[in-house]
Amino acid sequence: MNIKLMSIILGMAVATYITRIGSQVLFARTGMPGWLEKWLKHVPTAFLTALIVPALLLPKGYLDISLGNSYLLAGVVAAFTAYKTRSVLTTIVLGMGVMIILNRLMPF
Amino acid sequence: MEKDLPLTLTDYDREMWKEVLKDCLPLSAGIIPFGLTCGILGSNAGFSTFEITFMSMTVFAGAAQFMAIAMISSGITGWAAIVLTTFLINLRHLLMGASLSPYLLKLPRPLQYILAFGIVDESYALTINRIEKKGYNLNYHLGVCSFLYVIWNLSTFLGAFFYRVIPNPLEWGIDFALPATFMVLLIPRLADRTSLIVCLVSASCAIWGALFLPGKWYIILAAVSAAFVGGMLERGKRDEH
Numbered sequence: 308m309n310i311k312l313m314s315i316i317l318g319m320a321v322a323t324y325i326t327r328i329g330s331q332v333l334f335a336r337t338g339m340p341g342w343l344e345k346w347l348k349h350v351p352t353a354f355l356t357a358l359i360v361p362a363l364l365l366p367k368g369y370l371d372i373s374l375g376n377s378y379l380l381a382g383v384v385a386a387f388t389a390y391k392t393r394s395v396l397t398t399i400v401l402g403m404g405v406m407i408i409l410n411r412l413m414p415f
Numbered sequence: 416m417e418k419d420l421p422l423t424l425t426d427y428d429r430e431m432w433k434e435v436l437k438d439c440l441p442l443s444a445g446i447i448p449f450g451l452t453c454g455i456l457g458s459n460a461g462f463s464t465f466e467i468t469f470m471s472m473t474v475f476a477g478a479a480q481f482m483a484i485a486m487i488s489s490g491i492t493g494w495a496a497i498v499l500t501t502f503l504i505n506l507r508h509l510l511m512g513a514s515l516s517p518y519l520l521k522l523p524r525p526l527q528y529i530l531a532f533g534i535v536d537e538s539y540a541l542t543i544n545r546i547e548k549k550g551y552n553l554n555y556h557l558g559v560c561s562f563l564y565v566i567w568n569l570s571t572f573l574g575a576f577f578y579r580v581i582p583n584p585l586e587w588g589i590d591f592a593l594p595a596t597f598m599v600l601l602i603p604r605l606a607d608r609t610s611l612i613v614c615l616v617s618a619s620c621a622i623w624g625a626l627f628l629p630g631k632w633y634i635i636l637a638a639v640s641a642a643f644v645g646g647m648l649e650r651g652k653r654d655e656h
Contacts, residue, residue: 311492312466318498319483320473326505328531330512331519339516342646349613349645350514350638351543355601356617357637358536361625362594370626381591382598389599395441402595403444406588
């Protein structure tokens with residue numbers, strides 16, 4: 308076992324846990340201020356958007372708005388399916404279907 | 416909010432587990448390829464199977480783990496550099512923790528500490544979605560966190576163990592299951608003008624941030640600025656009445 312590597316891993320674990328427990332520790336005594344709670348209401352929408360959009364538009368780290376970007380094309384199909392069906396399973400199956408067809412069967 | 420008492424083994428809730436599985440299984444299709452890749456890349460960078468699995472078990476944060484592996488394989492092995500970068504990449508957890516705080520702060524301390532450890536993008540998305548649909552439920556939250564934890568560690572281990580024989584799973588685009596699932600969670604939220612604007616602001620900030628900011632900062636930038644805009648719009652609306 309590599310001691311240096313293990314100490315890096317443990318350091319990472321502690322640093323990550325601090326980011327996870329930070330808010331609870333901060334607000335444990337005072338409770339959450341009202342203005343912040345109102346503001347945080349929009350975090351889920353903003354957060355989900357921030358997870359989705361770059362994954363589709365910059366799948367390789369650069370902006371790729373072209374027919375060669377299979378994530379974008381599958382994303383459009385998935386967005387439409389999600390809107391129509393509200394079903395995770397249908398959305399994934401159709402989106403992945405498009406994805407696999409584009410990645411494996413198309414020449415580009 | 417539902418009146419759920421803290422989990423005891425006797426009120427083991429079958430329905431709740433069904434709900435947890437129904438929500439987690441599709442997401443797992445997106446998480447497993449990342450876990451496998453983490454194991455494969457870790458092994459390539461010189462981690463033993465134990466070391467890389469231990470990292471997944473204690474850190475439990477995909478992006479930071481990939482970053483650390485990349486740094487180590489490119490020869491950056493300074494403790495402080497890697498730990499500090501990990502901290503910065505994971506700062507977005509503060510935001511998720513704050514967003515869940517109204518529910519977490521009502522729980523006993525030990526449970527708060529355990530659930531905090533389970534905060535990842537995916538468990539947060541599912542839990543907050545359930546809160547808004549049916550109310551907060553402790554068993555659901557615990558179930559989602561532990562399920563995703565097991566999936567992440569198991570797939571890291573398998574990736575590391577079989578890294579010589581399995582092809583890179585991300586080349587297939589299986590990771591698309593993650594944005595697809597998030598989309599089903601996001602789209603029903605966009606029912607009013609404020610939410611649509613929040614979504615547009617977040618999307619533009621995320622694209623700009625992904626292009627010009629390092630690591631996962633685009634998520635923090637997008638979430639903070641879009642939530643701020645949402646809060647301001649709402650305040651304006653209230654003043655009119």
